[in-house]
Amino acid sequence: MGNTYQTLQVRVSRIEHVTPLIKRFTMEAMDGSDLPPFTGGSHVIVRMRDGERQYSNAYSLMSSPDALGSYQIGVRREEKSKGGSAFLHDKVSEGDALTITTPNNLFALDDGAHHHVLIAGGIGITPFMSQMHELRKRGASHELHYAFRADEHGAFRDELAALTQATSGGHVSFYVDSKGQKLDLAGLLGGMQAGAHVYVCGPAPLIDAVRTAAQAVGLDPSRVHWEQFAAPEQAGDAFTVMLAKSGKTVEVAAGESILKAIERDSTVPVECLCREGVCGTCETRILEGEAVHFDQYLSDKEKASQKTMMICVSRAKGGKLVLDL
Template identity: 65%
Template sequence: MSNKYQMIDVRVTAVEQVTPLIKRFTLCALDGSALPAFTGGSHIIVQMHDGDKLYSNAYSLMSSPRDTASYQIGVRREEQSKGGSAFMHDKVEVGSQLTIAAPNNLFAIDPAAGRHVLIAGGIGITPFLSQLYELQEQGAEYELHYAFRAPEHGAFADELRDGPHGERTRFYIDSLQQGLDLAALIAGLEADAHLYVCGPKPLIDAVINTAKAQGIADTRVHWEQFAVAPAEGAAFTLVLARSGTEIRVEEGVSILQAIEKSNAAEIECLCREGVCGTCETAILEGQVDHRDQYLSDDEKALQKTLMVCVSRARTPRLVLDL
């Protein structure tokens, strides 16, 4: 897949405070043209200029794939924001201009599934909103399970409850002691049913682990999370083959950060979250712990390339084609 993205200038035409922490933004092309087509589960990367700072965050498209006059995204203000979510909440208003990348889909509906079981946690509801349009249009069998902390944090819950998917949606609210029993849910899956999960890492891990424990094939479990993988792991030596430069990558520091700090090479990286593929780099020597969502499992197993923004070395020495 090409990692070169079409970049589009857009204007913010609506901003809505959905919950105390989440805003919905409507984006239209600056020149008034239709935006690129997309499929349910797609995301865009939003670039935000704040003086001399540039933020790039990935956000799921939550509007109908049938309507390309505008896109809608939901943005949660993150407590440990890198700057992007705070910028969107504090500085972006109707009339603001942003730059976005054309949509990409790493979380598509699998046409092989006989039933689609969608599991959302918090802001993880957003990619499912666009998928619901597709599933309903296809006449597919589907159900949505949506968990959140408290009634006031249930983004878009009223729209779901009162809309065409209401009978297929179940809500789980922690503050009301309405927990989601994953073991019971997954135990009742038909043999051709697929699981989709998006939300906080503990929820994603719980779904993956519960499915594995119940013998569900990995190919039937789909997940997405837009968050920088922690730069955990032992320090290692990074070698840039083209110049012979050696850099020590300490624990808590990404390969990309180490290279940028040393000014040893220039690397394009649009997302810094392992989803866009722009920083894909060839591995010449060493083994990598892949932490991106861009490469397939087969591609990761080949150990040919990595995303330097999130992945780390498994070996004491890693040589890259840089």
């Protein structure tokens, strides 16, 4: 139940402007020692305090898993920032300390795949950077398809090209929207060889399009992997949540999360680090009713079992849920 993260203090050793909207932060351990090991596709959660406000954002590690002297993350300034990306862009300088969690991986390369098809949109390129290092080390067959709005938004393009040149069995294709270059998802997924797996990270419309195209060409869902660090828009009707331990009842409004409804009423204290369905800290046992799961933390099998749910993003299937809170 839940996930207890270990945290560590790091020093920001370098900040680079990569595109007009993206900065890369290089972080090192305070004592200069190696940081904890990780695998390609891993993320950390950066915990930030700005006066009275606290933010926790998940960011993919984009550096090589073999270079543990530092971690690197790419941070896009979000137009509708909850505060975290704006804080990192505006208030963090080289030499500053940050608190991060130890790495966790919900987007790992599948060991059984004979070929890896990586599809990135915009800032969604970051987890593939560490995966490319891993694929190169494995000598694994792969291809990267990277779509972005305009030339100036093609973050890390030169590094990716260099990585690919140094990799046997891999190639990269770029698609610049302003030049009318489009990804042919139906053709790409329809032509995938047996034993190939597809991975997608980027804006929700891209992830939805890949999953829809994969379904249309009959790809087994177990061969489709996706990740997006953004809470889904809360959609769905209002419902009632009964909290069994505390004996309280909470009304969850349409467009409101269970977590927010509980916090609004100050009903019971609930720990939730990410609020995006990726950290696992708000995992809660379902005693009655069923959930519609929107998290990326639970496996498909765990979701189907309807034993627990992430109350920061998931909702009731019917009009009522009873939770072990």
